Amino acid sequence: MNIQNKYSQLGSVELFTFTYCSAVTIGFMFLPYISQEEIRSAYFKVMAAVIPYLLLIFLWKKVVDKHQERDMFSLLKKNSKSWIYYPVILYFIGSCLYSLLFIVKSLIIIVQTYMMQDTEQWIIGIAFLITVGASALYGIHAISRMIVVIYFHEILLVITLIGFLFSEDFRWVNIPPYLGVDVLTFMKSSLSEVTRYGGIVTVFAFLPLVKKDVKVFKPIIISLLSIMATYVLICITTLGVFGYDQALTLLSPVTALMQTTTSPTGLFERLDLFFLTVWVMSFFKIGLIFIWFTATLCKQIVPVKPKREWIYITLVSSIIVILMLITPSITSFDWRPYNLNMLSVSLMVPFLILLYLKFRKKKGVGET
Amino acid sequence: MFSKLMKRKQGDPINELSFEEYLSTHTNIHDHLPRSTISVKQKCNEIFSESFDFSERDFHLLTGRSVYICYFSALISQPQLEESVIKPLLQHVDYINNTEHLGSILTVTKYEFVTDWKMAVESILDGNILLHVDQLDPIIVYLAEKQDRTPGDPTTEYQVYGAKFGFIEDSRKNVGIMRQFIKDPRLKSKGYEIGVVSKTQVAAVYLDQYCQPEVLDHLDQLLNSYHKEHLLSIGQLTKYISKHPNSIFPQATMSERPDLVALSLIQGKVALFIDNSTFCVVTPVTLMDLIETSEDHFFLVKWNLLFIRLLRLASLFIGTILPALYVALVAFQPELIPTTLTISVAQSRVQIPLPATAEAFLMMFALDVLIEASIRLPSFVGQTIGIVGGLVIGTAAVEAGIVSHTMVIVIAFTAIALFTMPSWEFVSSWRIIRYLLVGVSTLLGLYGLTLAVGFLLIHLCKLDSMNKPYMYPFAPFDGKRFKTFFLPKR
Numbered sequence: 065m066n067i068q069n070k071y072s073q074l075g076s077v078e079l080f081t082f083t084y085c086s087a088v089t090i091g092f093m094f095l096p097y098i099s100q101e102e103i104r105s106a107y108f109k110v111m112a113a114v115i116p117y118l119l120l121i122f123l124w125k126k127v128v129d130k131h132q133e134r135d136m137f138s139l140l141k142k143n144s145k146s147w148i149y150y151p152v153i154l155y156f157i158g159s160c161l162y163s164l165l166f167i168v169k170s171l172i173i174i175v176q177t178y179m180m181q182d183t184e185q186w187i188i189g190i191a192f193l194i195t196v197g198a199s200a201l202y203g204i205h206a207i208s209r210m211i212v213v214i215y216f217h218e219i220l221l222v223i224t225l226i227g228f229l230f231s232e233d234f235r236w237v238n239i240p241p242y243l244g245v246d247v248l249t250f251m252k253s254s255l256s257e258v259t260r261y262g263g264i265v266t267v268f269a270f271l272p273l274v275k276k277d278v279k280v281f282k283p284i285i286i287s288l289l290s291i292m293a294t295y296v297l298i299c300i301t302t303l304g305v306f307g308y309d310q311a312l313t314l315l316s317p318v319t320a321l322m323q324t325t326t327s328p329t330g331l332f333e334r335l336d337l338f339f340l341t342v343w344v345m346s347f348f349k350i351g352l353i354f355i356w357f358t359a360t361l362c363k364q365i366v367p368v369k370p371k372r373e374w375i376y377i378t379l380v381s382s383i384i385v386i387l388m389l390i391t392p393s394i395t396s397f398d399w400r401p402y403n404l405n406m407l408s409v410s411l412m413v414p415f416l417i418l419l420y421l422k423f424r425k426k427k428g429v430g431e432t
Numbered sequence: 433m434f435s436k437l438m439k440r441k442q443g444d445p446i447n448e449l450s451f452e453e454y455l456s457t458h459t460n461i462h463d464h465l466p467r468s469t470i471s472v473k474q475k476c477n478e479i480f481s482e483s484f485d486f487s488e489r490d491f492h493l494l495t496g497r498s499v500y501i502c503y504f505s506a507l508i509s510q511p512q513l514e515e516s517v518i519k520p521l522l523q524h525v526d527y528i529n530n531t532e533h534l535g536s537i538l539t540v541t542k543y544e545f546v547t548d549w550k551m552a553v554e555s556i557l558d559g560n561i562l563l564h565v566d567q568l569d570p571i572i573v574y575l576a577e578k579q580d581r582t583p584g585d586p587t588t589e590y591q592v593y594g595a596k597f598g599f600i601e602d603s604r605k606n607v608g609i610m611r612q613f614i615k616d617p618r619l620k621s622k623g624y625e626i627g628v629v630s631k632t633q634v635a636a637v638y639l640d641q642y643c644q645p646e647v648l649d650h651l652d653q654l655l656n657s658y659h660k661e662h663l664l665s666i667g668q669l670t671k672y673i674s675k676h677p678n679s680i681f682p683q684a685t686m687s688e689r690p691d692l693v694a695l696s697l698i699q700g701k702v703a704l705f706i707d708n709s710t711f712c713v714v715t716p717v718t719l720m721d722l723i724e725t726s727e728d729h730f731f732l733v734k735w736n737l738l739f740i741r742l743l744r745l746a747s748l749f750i751g752t753i754l755p756a757l758y759v760a761l762v763a764f765q766p767e768l769i770p771t772t773l774t775i776s777v778a779q780s781r782v783q784i785p786l787p788a789t790a791e792a793f794l795m796m797f798a799l800d801v802l803i804e805a806s807i808r809l810p811s812f813v814g815q816t817i818g819i820v821g822g823l824v825i826g827t828a829a830v831e832a833g834i835v836s837h838t839m840v841i842v843i844a845f846t847a848i849a850l851f852t853m854p855s856w857e858f859v860s861s862w863r864i865i866r867y868l869l870v871g872v873s874t875l876l877g878l879y880g881l882t883l884a885v886g887f888l889l890i891h892l893c894k895l896d897s898m899n900k901p902y903m904y905p906f907a908p909f910d911g912k913r914f915k916t917f918f919l920p921k922r
Contacts, residue, residue: 075908077909175879179764179765179877179878180877180879183876188879191880191883192883195884195887199886202890202891203894205893205894206890206891207890208907209893209894209907210890210907212906212907213889214889341881341882344882344886345882345886348882348886
């Protein structure tokens, strides 16, 4: 009874917003200072950190041109041994679960700190996971459309940040970079900047769903540069308003930034709380993206019919619920394990896979 | 996936209740009618037994040949029967030698030879006349005169600028009305007879080259596979053609205004008219379609249209969110409200024994009761109910200390905001959502409200009407359509 038409496939707008939203939330929330090892010139590093991802996308394009297929995971399956393929996918699944857990824990801290001080952490976490898990059951088309619909959130935030550049609190004297740091500190802090773009690994599962006639390279590149521009803007505004020493101690610099403002109309006394709802929505989006991505990866291991996909989504959500309940809450923001893993799963492993696919001889027709 | 839960299960055809099954208990439905009028009369009396409105007349011509006529008295034009059938028969007795000659005698627009019993019975039920001259083949004379009325002012969709007449209960005449609005040969209409028992006439009207062929094929497939025993209301049809009938949001809209339907047809939609209903179903629709009316295009200045559409979107948001937001702010995050307003709210709530949630539910429930009561009652009583409910009960409740002033303002504004929507069906959906959001806000405050809005959005993004996404042109994003929705071209 179903009819197929032009709406049944995803286009460039969906790809652009998906790429942007897959990466921006955590970076947005905790930029510029995390791990207590950042330096003043964070915005330079944010700019530099996008380069490896641009190279990654460029490499992916070359692989697509060679194999005439956009699905990286499917190409890997076809062109590699199963003892390589399955561990790699399992590693991706494990990393995604870890990222999801990290997302939920971060959300819990933000919500409990700023919105619901008296509510138990497990209530906040479970409410989030039930809602996001149920929403993920609607499928990738609904998820991508929803991301497009609430993209105005991101626009609103960027406009607000631009507004800060012209506020009385902003001081340009805080902005000039300070480069007199030792190499080790520089390298360690750069690690977190690179991982801020890590969410775009999910785009590799999204790309095969995009319409065949859509040119995908341009929207991804523009999206990555937009993320970079947003990050730079956050670094500059936070640094300009708070200065280096104060900003280093903040849990969520952007939220603190919003707290410094009062609405001129007096309608909202605490504008930061309004923005917290925007944060929650951002976590909602990234939660959806990661649950869907993890479920898609699970399908690579044990394929199921589309009508049975709910099993994986329920499974992933349930695992995160259990992990959330049995693991302690984040007490210190030492993100090194998370950052290292994110760097590996979003950049190094995809790079290796794509390099392998690029230089491996293309299989002939009928070859197994 | 989740959407599977929303989808319809196809019902099995109800064979035992079919018209053919019933008829076959009296006669073989594919048999030719006998040439003897006595046999035909006997069989007709058997089939239409215990039907007091079933009328028959038999008489003998001067040549001695007997004539049998039967029909349902309320469905035909009696004077025309006399003038166009009986009088010519009596005047031209000598020419009645074979059935073909009847065509030269009768002064009617259309007649047809009866092929079998099924056709005979169906034609009589349609309000036509079975005419049988002894030893000749029986014929059906098309003299049906259905009970209808002249188009009047639409009673449910008021307008300021639009045409002041609405559809009537006859689908054919409604299609005719549409032809007055769109004088184009591409305006096509497909007819269906739906319902095993009711045999309701349904007409699908569309503009060729404007409407997507896939939508038409899909509708055609759906309507041809309707196997239920009856189709009596437009609601039944709407639920049947909706892909997600269990969703809270309507995936088709109803209208009794020809100007609105004409606009919809030009937008490439399909209008479904059914007999005995003054409404037609328009499909596919999107969320944006449900907040526009054809009257919007009467504005002489395009900025008025932009303003009114933005106003409706804002009203939709306010009308759904406001009570839940109020509960969340008062119960969980009072620090978000400006200090002076917090003091006012707190003062107004000092004497109130109920928590903000109970207050909100009570007021929303009272409001919905009032709305429902004023709809069901005659208009003059309905207005009284509105005044009594709104002013007397509202003021009395505040003075009695049951609800606060602030809550009365919130609920009143909420109700008024949602009434800016042109579609009542759509408003009803959002009313239910309002209750759910208040419930979530009660449990988890602003955080829960945000999550619930997220879930609501993704549900809306999942919905589609005839495969057209419900959130179009927002998502999938269509910049051109998005722009023309707010600022139409000249």
